[in-house]
Amino acid sequence: MNATTPCYYECGICNHYHPANWDGDCRDDENRLTFDQIEAKHGPDGWDEVPMPDTGEPIIGKGFFHSVGRPGNKSPRSNCR
Ligand SMILES: [Zn+2]
Helix, strand or coil: CCCCCEEECCCCCCCCEEEECCCCCCHHHCCCCHHHHHHHHHHHCEEEEEECCCCCCCCCHHHCCCCCCCCCCCCCCCCCC
């Protein structure tokens, strides 16, 4: 891996890939790619897969869905679908 190689991680929530430096909502289509989409974009050797960030925390509480963790929100996922 080097600074010019795009990096993606496989998301444990949506089973798609997100750019390694991206942190947001899984439904952000611009930043949710399939393996095939990445390979079409960068070629088989043009990108690196990296571990999902912040692996020390439970996936469910990581905030990939908006509004998770907002103070006072007792049902943080209630408006996610
Ligand atoms: Zn995701």
